[in-house]
Amino acid sequence: MIDLDETDRALLRALALDSTQSAGALGRRLGLSQPATWRRLRRLREDGAIARERLDLDLSALGFGVTVFLGISLAAKGRVSLADFERAVSAIPEVQTVQHVLGLYDYRLRVVARDLSDFERVLRRRIMTLPGVGAVDANVLLSEERLPGPL
Template sequence: MTRDEIDRAILRSLQASADQSTTQLAARLGLSQPAVWRRIKRLEEAGVIARRRLVLDAERVGYGVTVFLGIKLATKGRVSLEDFERAVGAIPEVQSVAHVLGLYDYRLRVVARDLADFERVLRRRIMTMPGVGDVEANVLLSEERRPGPI
């Protein structure tokens, strides 16, 4: 699918605030509402817009600690990657699971109420999963969210 500058402007605007109406987008971009709606539908059908989601402020809903975990599997032959991903995906505090190349096999984003809660999740849920070997934890101090390079 070929995207033009109008498509890129729509994508940038939706990245900044996905809850905008097509009427608001149209006014901002100097287009008609039906034209913006058709373009958004085309971008969704082409898979360029995968989904829209609500982003909660974790701290305001009681999860004041975010930790990035690097996990190296100890027994890659005995525990399949799919089994690990399925098991870690069942832990509600794990917000994202990334299979990566490098020192660790996986990078997890984990939220917890506080450090004691994180320790509980780590000891009781993550470290007890089969195949978990080395683990490195990095506590998030601050974060600046940026839109992608559209």
């Protein structure tokens, strides 16, 4: 576990709201100099508190109007390796996340598509043909609220 002080936590909260802020702007906001802020940011990255920085795209503005969560149960766990399934499913561009889970399903996927017809095409031609796929359960996303910031 990474040892964080209150300044580190405030820095992470500020970055979670807007990760494009410069070290100087963050420092002014937190009462730190730019070099001190930069050193803290570098340490947080090196220690793994900041794993990566990502761009949050508006999928609907880009033409992806449907998001579906799929629960995938593998048919024959002994015959198909988990690595083979993960490698194959990760190659499908519409699959945004692949989560290996414990419970009713073996995997949970987040899939985006332009519309339901497009999703059906992805499901039939790409996902159902993956090695070892058995049962598939789908939940269409109706709305989503995101809670910004680190824990």
